[in-house]
Amino acid sequence: MKNTxxxxxxxxxxxxxxxxxxxxxxxxxxxSGFGLFVKPITEANGWGREVISVxxxxxxxxxxxxAVFAGGIADRFGNVKVIVVGTILYALGMLLMSGVDxxxxxxxxxxxxxxxxxxxxxxxIILPAMARAVGEERRQWALGLGTAAGSIGQFAVVxxxxxxxxxxxxxxxxxxxxxxxxxxxxxAMPLAPYSGKxxxxxxxxxxxxxxxxxxxxxxxxYVLLVTGFFVCGFHVAFITAHMPAFxxxxxxxxxxxxxxxxxxxxxxxxGAYLSGVLSGRILKRHVLVMIYLGRAAAIxxxxxxxxxxxxxxxxxxxxxxxxxxTVPATSGLVAVMFGTRYMAxxxxxxxxxxxxxxxxxxxxxxxxxxxSGSYDVVWWLAVALGIMAAIVHWPIEERxxxxxxxxxx
Numbered sequence: 001m002k003n004t005x006x007x008x009x010x011x012x013x014x015x016x017x018x019x020x021x022x023x024x025x026x027x028x029x030x031x032s033g034f035g036l037f038v039k040p041i042t043e044a045n046g047w048g049r050e051v052i053s054v055x056x057x058x059x060x061x062x063x064x065x066x067a068v069f070a071g072g073i074a075d076r077f078g079n080v081k082v083i084v085v086g087t088i089l090y091a092l093g094m095l096l097m098s099g100v101d102x103x104x105x106x107x108x109x110x111x112x113x114x115x116x117x118x119x120x121x122x123x124x125i126i127l128p129a130m131a132r133a134v135g136e137e138r139r140q141w142a143l144g145l146g147t148a149a150g151s152i153g154q155f156a157v158v159x160x161x162x163x164x165x166x167x168x169x170x171x172x173x174x175x176x177x178x179x180x181x182x183x184x185x186x187x188a189m190p191l192a193p194y195s196g197k198x199x200x201x202x203x204x205x206x207x208x209x210x211x212x213x214x215x216x217x218x219x220x221x222y223v224l225l226v227t228g229f230f231v232c233g234f235h236v237a238f239i240t241a242h243m244p245a246f247x248x249x250x251x252x253x254x255x256x257x258x259x260x261x262x263x264x265x266x267x268x269x270x271g272a273y274l275s276g277v278l279s280g281r282i283l284k285r286h287v288l289v290m291i292y293l294g295r296a297a298a299i300x301x302x303x304x305x306x307x308x309x310x311x312x313x314x315x316x317x318x319x320x321x322x323x324x325x326t327v328p329a330t331s332g333l334v335a336v337m338f339g340t341r342y343m344a345x346x347x348x349x350x351x352x353x354x355x356x357x358x359x360x361x362x363x364x365x366x367x368x369x370x371x372s373g374s375y376d377v378v379w380w381l382a383v384a385l386g387i388m389a390a391i392v393h394w395p396i397e398e399r400x401x402x403x404x405x406x407x408x409x
Contacts (some may be wrong), residue, residue, distance in 0.1 A: 014129035021149035028150035029157025035094015053366020062115030064355020071348030074090015090271035098174035151317040154265025162258035226353040233357030267320030275325035296386030
């Protein structure tokens with residue numbers, strides 16, 4: 001007899017889609033704006049850029065670590081509690097960051113608290129709920145739509161954050177952003193029926209968390225996916241954190257850096273959505289190979305041509321189209337390999353690989369800049385890693401593990 005799943009028993013409502021997308025818009029939008037505060041905070045405190053780079057690197061790493069536990073908790077106890085706690089930590093992190101005057105407070109606020117906050121309110125918690133809420137035939141569409149919503153946040157929130165900085169100063173801007181972030185807790189409520197806990201009640205797979213992890217890390221394609229996603233984190237975090245300062249260093253106005261990040265977000269709305277659609281039609285590993293090779297080519301051209309507003313915005317648009325386009329294909333591969341029961345947990349480990357790359361990208365950018373006065377080495381390393389990621393993704397097998405294959409027969 002066929003088991004009834006959440007996606008089969010509950011229709012996808014417009015309210016769920018609206019709430020999930022708006023939540024991702026806000027969560028990713030706030031996070032994408034942290035790079036705007038690199039220069040004002042370092043100048044206000046007389047620090048080198050390595051200080052705040054370490055804090056943002058800690059944020060990315062802690063985001064990845066907490067995402068693993070947050071995914072497991074969401075699968076077991078439901079996603080609403082995770083999102084509410086994440087919202088509170090997010091707001092507290094930005095609030096404390098507004099009064100920072102020493103590196104320890106900066107690491108605790110921008111690093112630990114904000115990192116935990118993003119983990120509890122971002123893709124790893126929201127996308128599995130969206131995947132469970134639809135049938136398998138619409139799963140990639142939902143994953144692409146959710147990822148695109150996060151990109152709209154990058155487009156909308158980053159310029160707003162820069163406007164707040166210009167109008168009120170960086171400290172007051174952070175206070176305003178912290179207060180507005182509390183609205184994310186309300187947006188969590190419609191997601192409650194679409195948690196791993198509910199699916200566990202309706203399905204009788206009998207697999208434990210330990211068994212799920214043993215199965216995943218014993219599967220070669222999953223390990224390759226974790227390894228390749230490291231590169232995505234390196235690219236995204238380095239550019240988000242250091243692009244505004246990089247552009248300012250070569251003579252552009254601070255607003256150009258904000259618009260660069262914003263354009264990346266706008267273009268990724270289309271890139272992420274298209275990636276979701278394509279990932280439902282062609283092999284997801286092929287989508288990922290094309291994305292990473294495209295990034296390597298775009299960075300290479302950006303480094304070789306003279307810098308102008310035209311080249312900056314063109315590079316931002318191309319990178320934006322490829323920015324989070326990795327997420328629908330990557331999260332979709334997790335669902336194909338293992339199903340959606342432990343998707344939040346298993347995607348959390350994939351995302352941890354992403355965030356280790358983020359940690360290295362952000363920290364290395366600041367460390368090398370303070371010692372060489374240039375970001376050139378990190379840019380070229382990003383090119384090499386893009387090529388490596390394409391190679392790593394090529395042998396991934398896009399099929400369910402043996403356990404699911406047997407169940408479907």
